[in-house]
Amino acid sequence: MKSKPSTTPRRSQGAAPKVVKTKRTRTRPTSAAAPRPARTQGPRRSSRLRAWGRHHRAMALDSLQRLVRTPLGNLLTMLAIAIALVLPAALWLTLDSARLLDAELEESATMTLYLDHGVSVAEAGRIDEALHANAGVISTRLIDPEEGMAEFQRSLGLEDALTGLEENPLPASIVVRPRSVEPTSMEQLAAELGELAGVEEARLDLAWVERLRHLAELGRRVALALGALFGLGVLLVVGNTIRLAVESRRREIEVVMLIGATHAFVRRPFLYSGAWYGLGGGLLAMGLLTLGNHWLSLPVAALAASYGASFSLPALDFLGSTILLSCSTLLGWLGAWLAVSRHLASIRPR
Template sequence: MSRSPAPPPRGARTHRTRSSSRFRGWLRHHRAMALDSARRLLRTPIGSLVTMLAIAIALVLPAALWLTLDSARLLDAELTESATLTAYLAPGVDDGEAGRIEEALGAQPGVARTRLITAAEGMAEFQQALGLTDALARLDDNPLPASVVVTPEAPAPDAVRELAETLGALSGVEEVRLDMAWIERLRSLAELGQRVALALAVLFGGGVLLVVGNTIRLAVESRRKEIEVITLIGATHGFVRRPFLYSGAWYGLGGGLLAWALLTLGGEWLAAPVSALAASYGASFSLPRLGAGGSATLVGCSILLGWLGAWIAVSRHLAEVKPR
């Protein structure tokens, strides 16, 4: 006959019950403080909206700059992918020899594909580009050499430079031209922009802390008597600090949502002119969007800054509030 397990000691059951009760009470107090903080903000809608708008403006500027740099990185990736080499053949090379040199270039490791431009084709393209068909047609000899456009497999600048040196050493190749300087300038400009965006983010983040901190400081001063009373009956600093922290988080949430709305509306407003400008140059370009991850990051950082600003302000001024 099996025996039923012995019940746990009464002291253990009492300890678990008390722990569960304290946890439920802690959750109830957090929920009450969050709702009370939201109600206090709604009682002063104009002041709360001004504070949230100041937070939003401080967040929009570095976020917009970062989106611009993100579009520059995408453009840099597209330009790097389309990087090509032009191998100019030696003067006097006929079309048959040029075809054999093209095959030799295409057989080199690191070459994805090649395209031969004969001397006659090069002259025709030159005439069409400059609009000097009649003047150039009077020339006795074609001064342009044949050339081979080489597309590398690896678009990395170092790999392309190494491939250019290899191709330039082949027989029949007079010169290999690679114009990567403008791409490197674009990358340097993007790197500079990233550092500027980071500096602006830190600067405006400090501005958010000051805005929220000053607002919470005024709230602490307006409730000084209440804080003194609850401190006299044994309230801890954590208990007193909690509603102000929720107020800072609400300010941050509102500021983050306003910043997201401003970025979205601004992107929609500028989308048509930017697309028209890109189309005038024969390209297709659209402004980058925040996306779900970027939106969550923006709002999350705003909430964190609001909470941190409130914590700093309350911790600083709570020590000055002494019961009398």
């Protein structure tokens, strides 16, 4: 029987085997993931600072707008703050003018050295030069007997009555202006100069110096006491106003605290409200002081002119205005902080 031919091709014995090329995929060895660089805190911190600044600006504007919406009631509150600030500020200005007067009187604080009757003009000049060399003396003025008699006659108006005297009974004298006007220092200097040769007596009048010191000390204590008392009044006025504002926004505060707001976040708008109250009260106090100065300046000037002196009421300068506004703003902020901190402790979100 004949066999059927095979359909599969035969490989010839001498033919080389056919090589089939396949694509190899190279696999990279897996290694541990490289560590990511740590994020810098600079951008995050700067963004937080910008957000903090934006929130402060927003709260400042929002608190100011709330005050403008009800101008009459807030103006009355600021007026109460201004009245509480006017009296301490007026006393401060009065003490400032008293310090100026004190400086003028210190320049006129002198002692008089009366020389012996037998001291000649040349010896009086040498004593005057010795006094110039003393460290506790600023200046001296030598008055001879004739000049002393002329001044005595002019001060008493007895020119005709004293012309009949045979000789001048007044000795030569030296007016000494001490470097220190403290009573103890002046007494020590007077005792030292009274021991000089040719000096008969060192006359020193400390009564007016003592009175001036006591009046200045009394004025300072009164001003400090009134300043503390009326400063407490400002705290109470602002604290009561902010307390009412907190109570009116109690529901809003509870909702904000429920979503995670901190006490500092809730406190911030009320602190700006207190600062605005204090600043407005300070501005009104400056206006009241200016009006009072203009109203009283003419009567005070007329009273001083009747005594032959020139005196004008002191006014607030740039430094005084800055101090007044800073103190009023700080008092308003502190009053608001005390009121809000006290009431936030009692608010619990439900």
